[in-house]
Every structure is written in structure tokens, then in C-alpha cells.
Amino acid sequence: MDNFPGVGKVVVAGGTILVGGIVLYKVSSTTANKVKSWLIVRAEAKSYESAKKEGTKTKNHSVESGKSSLPTKGKPNSSKDLKDKKGIKQGRYYDKNGNDDLDIDYRHGGTGHKFPHRYNWKNGKRGPVY
Known part of the structure; x- marks a missing residue:
């Protein structure tokens, strides 16, 4: 059941x-x-x-640290956080085929961004901020 x-x-x-x-x-x-x-x-x-x-964890969620970016391939229908010494820097979601699907950036260098912000992925390319 x-x-x-x-x-x-x-x-x-x-x-x-x-x-x-x-x-x-x-x-x-x-x-x-x-x-x-x-x-x-x-x-x-x-x-x-x-x-x-x-913007929450999936059932199949994991955390990576000590890296500058998250992998573009992951477990299908999963999420992964990128953690550094300050905390969670980015979250990534992987679609049913394990391809990058969505990023949520919580902080990074550069100017002109409100945090958090999102990027959709399409055909292996990250789209514009929305």
C-alpha cells in the first residue's frame, strides 16, 4: 500500500x-x-x-562543499546545495533525466543582483536571471 x-x-x-x-x-x-x-x-x-x-529540498537532496560550482548532472528529480564557509551559496535542481534544470543563487560576486535569484537551464545552458 x-x-x-x-x-x-x-x-x-x-x-x-x-x-x-x-x-x-x-x-x-x-x-x-x-x-x-x-x-x-x-x-x-x-x-x-x-x-x-x-525552493525547498527534494526528497533526494544532497550538499556539496569545497567546490566552486555544482555539477551539471545529478540524480534524477533531485536537488543539491553548494555550501561554503559562509553557508549555502547556491541550490540546483536536476530534472527527470538528471540534467541541470534550475539554479537558485543566494550570493555571489558582481553587482546588480537581488538575492536570492533564479536561473532556468535549457539544453545545458543557463538562462537569464528571473
């Missing part, structure tokens, strides 16, 4: 899929497991997008 945000409790057993205590489908166990896998992927994506929007 798993609890999926926006769906409720889902049970996949003996070829039956129950959602919120109601029999949704009677199917082969292979089909039931495919549905369960799809629901898990969907719930993880929803959780990732929510964390990214709110």
Missing part, C-alpha cells in the same frame, strides 16, 4: 488495483505493477516540481 499525493492510498494486489478503498481495476499482476510504477513516477515528478517551485 502506498499513499500518493492527490490520489490517496493505492493498493496493488493479486491483479486488483484499489484506490481509496474502491476497486479500480481487476487486471493481470503485470498490468497492475505497470500502473503502480506509473503512479510512483508521477508522484515523484509532482513532488519534485513542488520543491522546485517553493
Whole structure:
């Protein structure tokens, strides 16, 4: 039994899929497991997008220190913070394929920036501040 945000409790057993205590489908166990896998992927994506929007840690979050920048590849649907002696300098989110997706900069050199600010990544390139 798993609890999926926006769906409720889902049970996949003996070829039956129950959602919120109601029999949704009677199917082969292979089909039931495919549905369960799809629901898990969907719930993880929803959780990732929510964390990214709110600027909070994902379920699969980590911290790096002692480096000048974060890697452009990471674990799918994860977040990572870059920490130095002053604290968290930058956060990065990695999409479903583990590619850089969003940066939140909390501080860095240069002038003319309000902190924190965000950058979207597209095709391996960091876009403008928004």
C-alpha cells in the first residue's frame, strides 16, 4: 500500500488495483505493477516540481562543499546545495533525466543582483536571471 499525493492510498494486489478503498481495476499482476510504477513516477515528478517551485529540498537532496560550482548532472528529480564557509551559496535542481534544470543563487560576486535569484537551464545552458 502506498499513499500518493492527490490520489490517496493505492493498493496493488493479486491483479486488483484499489484506490481509496474502491476497486479500480481487476487486471493481470503485470498490468497492475505497470500502473503502480506509473503512479510512483508521477508522484515523484509532482513532488519534485513542488520543491522546485517553493525552493525547498527534494526528497533526494544532497550538499556539496569545497567546490566552486555544482555539477551539471545529478540524480534524477533531485536537488543539491553548494555550501561554503559562509553557508549555502547556491541550490540546483536536476530534472527527470538528471540534467541541470534550475539554479537558485543566494550570493555571489558582481553587482546588480537581488538575492536570492533564479536561473532556468535549457539544453545545458543557463538562462537569464528571473
